Amino acid sequence: MKQIIYDIRQCTGCGACSQICPKGAVTMEADEEGFLFPKIDQQRCNDCGICRRTCPVNIAFENTRSIAVDEDGSAKFVTGEASVVPPLDGKRAFACYSEDDDTREKSSSGGIFTELARRTLEDGGVVFGAAFDGEFNVKHRYIESIGDLDDLRRSKYVQSETGEAFREAEKHLKNGRKVLFCGTPCQIAGLKAFLGKEYADLTACDLACFGVPSPKVWRMYLDYMKDRHDSAISSISFRDKSGGWRVPRMNIVFSNGSRYLVKLNNEIYAMGYFKNLFTRKSCFDCRFKLHNSHADLTLADFWGVEKLGRQAVGDDDRGISLVIIHSEAGENALAALSDRAETVEYALEDAIRYNPRLTSSLPEPAARARFFADMKKGFDFDRLRRKYMDNTSIKYRLKCIIKKMLGRA
Ligand SMILES: Cc1cc2nc3c(=O)[nH]c(=O)nc-3n(C[C@H](O)[C@H](O)[C@H](O)COP(=O)(O)OP(=O)(O)OC[C@H]3O[C@@H](n4cnc5c(N)ncnc54)[C@H](O)[C@@H]3O)c2cc1C
Numbered sequence: 001m002k003q004i005i006y007d008i009r010q011c012t013g014c015g016a017c018s019q020i021c022p023k024g025a026v027t028m029e030a031d032e033e034g035f036l037f038p039k040i041d042q043q044r045c046n047d048c049g050i051c052r053r054t055c056p057v058n059i060a061f062e063n064t065r066s067i068a069v070d071e072d073g074s075a076k077f078v079t080g081e082a083s084v085v086p087p088l089d090g091k092r093a094f095a096c097y098s099e100d101d102d103t104r105e106k107s108s109s110g111g112i113f114t115e116l117a118r119r120t121l122e123d124g125g126v127v128f129g130a131a132f133d134g135e136f137n138v139k140h141r142y143i144e145s146i147g148d149l150d151d152l153r154r155s156k157y158v159q160s161e162t163g164e165a166f167r168e169a170e171k172h173l174k175n176g177r178k179v180l181f182c183g184t185p186c187q188i189a190g191l192k193a194f195l196g197k198e199y200a201d202l203t204a205c206d207l208a209c210f211g212v213p214s215p216k217v218w219r220m221y222l223d224y225m226k227d228r229h230d231s232a233i234s235s236i237s238f239r240d241k242s243g244g245w246r247v248p249r250m251n252i253v254f255s256n257g258s259r260y261l262v263k264l265n266n267e268i269y270a271m272g273y274f275k276n277l278f279t280r281k282s283c284f285d286c287r288f289k290l291h292n293s294h295a296d297l298t299l300a301d302f303w304g305v306e307k308l309g310r311q312a313v314g315d316d317d318r319g320i321s322l323v324i325i326h327s328e329a330g331e332n333a334l335a336a337l338s339d340r341a342e343t344v345e346y347a348l349e350d351a352i353r354y355n356p357r358l359t360s361s362l363p364e365p366a367a368r369a370r371f372f373a374d375m376k377k378g379f380d381f382d383r384l385r386r387k388y389m390d391n392t393s394i395k396y397r398l399k400c401i402i403k404k405m406l407g408r409a
Helices: 016-020 051-054 056-063 101-104 114-121 146-152 167-172 185-195 215-229 268-274 282-285 328-335 365-376 381-389 394-405
Strands: 024-031 034-038 067-069 075-077 093-100 126-132 138-145 179-183 202-207 233-240 249-254 259-263 297-301 321-325 341-346
Touching: 016 024, 016 051, 016 167, 016 185, 034 185, 051 056, 056 185, 093 101, 093 114, 093 328, 101 114, 114 126, 114 146, 114 179, 114 297, 126 146, 126 167, 138 146, 146 167, 167 179, 167 185, 185 202, 185 321, 202 328, 215 233, 215 249, 215 268, 215 381, 268 381, 297 328, 321 328, 365 381
Parallel strands: 126 179, 179 202, 202 297
Antiparallel strands: 024 034, 067 075, 093 321, 093 341, 126 138, 233 249, 249 259, 297 321
């Protein structure tokens, strides 16, 4: 096998190709930017093609009739008129939040992931999600007890490594256990393609996704922070709610007792993320937005709920989740929370109005290429920060003023 995905720029790094390979011929390896891509061991590969058929991106392009076959028989992706965007018919939207104050406080939005997980664990099931490892790398793993739930809770704005998670989920499903699997939309598409069939015991849950940042840049940031505070890190939250849900803060606690608590809007790593400086390339043309979600439910922050002209229950700035239901399994999963979560239905078009990342990707900014070129030249995080992320610098402010004067702000 020479090539798994028809256009490597569209690879999401979900790892389905690597996990499906019966010969262990496909491994996931980081490129210069720090994102995982499949690498084929030609000695082991017997050219069976299962990796190519399992790639969720290949499947997505085939389904939208966006694959062109050249005269020599090789295939490539085409975008534009040939792409067919399926309608959003049949999906339902709910504003939801956990009735447990502690759960809501500790979660990114309304704590619905925690309630879904708790229900699954009470039924003897297993829950998959993204957790920090001992070095604060982000990896998918599963838990079997409520005591471990906090490891999976809250958004980590770094691309998570799926590792062997799809295989492990399949093993549990084959053993008749309930599985809740939560991940980015491309990871859920990868899981479904890997499984290749429906399982009644699986609840697949994806997230509204702004895009996934580079694990390598994340490591550089962590080293910079440890250096600055002259200490190891003991905990990290990207979504501290001490200033309210609408003004989330990065909260890093260091082993020496110091704390870094900064609003995401002014936080250096978050500013780079929001400018898409180190987002994965495939996120700029995501194929798994709401129209093509493979999940049973999609979780998001219910941004804009206060503008919808009705008194939203629980809108006290402690977090409201937007839950979008795609299937009967999703409907049943939400109904099973009736004793622990407040739920109000909204018209789908209203619910998604203020959350554009549910339905569309952002364009790739020109600065991304410059950022990674500088990184390859050996710029350390501090230098990258000063050049690209510091919105308090005189250069940045001048740029904003000029942009405003030119009417481009
Ligand atoms: C990279 C990323 C981008 C996001 N972008 C948006 C956005 O633009 N708009 C929006 O409304 N919401 C976005 N979200 C989702 C939002 O932040 C909340 O996670 C969601 O509303 C669920 O909140 P909760 O309170 O129910 O659960 P939480 O307790 O916050 O649970 C979050 C769930 O997400 C999983 N998770 C955390 N980090 C990752 C990761 N890196 N990769 C895969 N899974 C992960 C956890 O395992 C857990 O299952 C994003 C999340 C991530 C991870």
